[in-house]
Amino acid sequence: MPADASTGPSAGRSGAAGAAGSARAAGLAPVTAAEPAADGALDTLERGLDQLTTVEQARRPVWRRVASHVLPPVLAVGLIVLIWQILVWAKVKPRYTLPSPGDVWSALAEQWHDGTLQRAAWLSVSRGLLGFLVAVAIGIPLGLLVARVGPLRAALRPLLSGLQTLPSVAWVPAAIVWFALSPATIYFVVLMGAVPSIAVGTISGIDQIPPIYHRVGRVLGARGLRSAWHIVLPAALPACLGGLKQGWAFAWRSLMAAELIAQSPRLGTGLGQLLETGRDLSDISLVFGMIIAILLVGVAIDQLLFSPLERSVLRRRGLLAG
């Protein structure tokens, strides 16, 4: 096949090739691999080069990666709990304002045993994730439009950056006036928190795309939506993921703020409402327990959802060592 490939068409193209070849040989010039007979030599030369210049990346075994990622934070948390317990033993504050880790643990256990904690956590997480998904569905197309359409960019970019810094709790009073104490209030606040952050993340992701990818897309014939789908969005993805992560953080924070403020039987009992219940009952152990529960959910979603996603995207693009 290679021999046929290099003799057939070239002979058809020009009869001078053979003559030139023999002239070269007679002139003592080293025969190079361009000669038809040496095609196999070029092949092995090339494969040798390929072998020498490719780097095989070895990944560390799973247990070592887990150990190096799980152990340090667990130790840090253990240390914090220890300091907390020492402060309680030292009686820096009366017990009804600073509960011991054990008190908080039993308060959480109590909520767990009657199922309140699980129900509240599930309600909040499902609200948070649903709100986040809607925010993604709005934020990414919005970011794409603002990044790619000149007039929209000029008009909306500063506004979105501004909205990003506005604490979304500020929307709660207005939302209660508009939607009364309904789930719509909570979702509105979550969206106002998450959408600007996701949109801004998408915009900066698109802005950071190396111009060469746009040129490649145009040379390959991708325009408009096809360019957005095949070139722009995938190229912006790593930076976009940062925006999504931040969007989730904002969604979760806004949700807790809304749940804390908006109390109504119609809204059910989420983690925020449970926290407010603890305050009403002056049950400081429950208050601490709920703060920890809210923190844990935030960390869990980040570690179980976003971090693996981010790492796999970066690793596939060779942007991550190990």
Next chain:
Amino acid sequence: MTAVQQQIEVAPTGVKVAAGSPAVAVEHLGKRYGRGPAVLEDVSLSVAPGEFVCLIGASGCGKSTLLSLLAGLDAPTAGSVAVAGGRAALMFQEPALLPWLTAGGNVELALRLRGVPRSERRAEAADLLRLVRLDGAAGLRPHQLSGGMRQRVALARALAQRSQVLLMDEPFAALDAITRDVLHEELARVWRETGVSVVFVTHNVHEAVRLGQRVVLMSSRPGRIIREWDVAPEGPRGIDALDVAAVAGEITDELRAEIRRHAR
């Protein structure tokens, strides 16, 4: 055999056209950005179907601008550009592979954007990778490939567009000497196998003489075509072919004279 078989002065358009319409027809092309100085001025160039033309010139001669115009990435301010089949494939100095796709995925994307149905894409991408001798690399990501392998994937991707014209913008400039050497031979072989017309931009005179059937020298600021050499009607030669050095010497002298004109 004389070192330079034939010399042509600035060719009026149409002079070099073989039978049939040219693969690339550039007529009185001019380009300036805004109110700036002309980057290209009255450039006329015709490339025959299947011809391998090397464009050479010092920095600022508008070689890359000319390729952008040929690729349709930019519009001329004067004159006209026509490419057979309407669209040319373009290879850049950097491989510019999309890092979120595998080597095979990069080739398949070009096929997809060309409108090749899904069922045929994988097989055709495999054929193209085999053509550049990367049959085992379809599943690898760009960062797992060496510089030379990336450029070969980029070549396969450019060929996947199945344009009649392949534009190359100093594609091997960033490679080490041995890899560049191998890729010269690889490109020569692919050119023979596919019959594609190539417009190859470089500032390396030896590279131009080795690869091109015709070498076109451009002046700088503004870019104009000042001279052409028919160096090797039979196509790309080995780098050690005897007459390469002689022709390269002559072109280098001319290039230096052109650069000296800019000294003040």
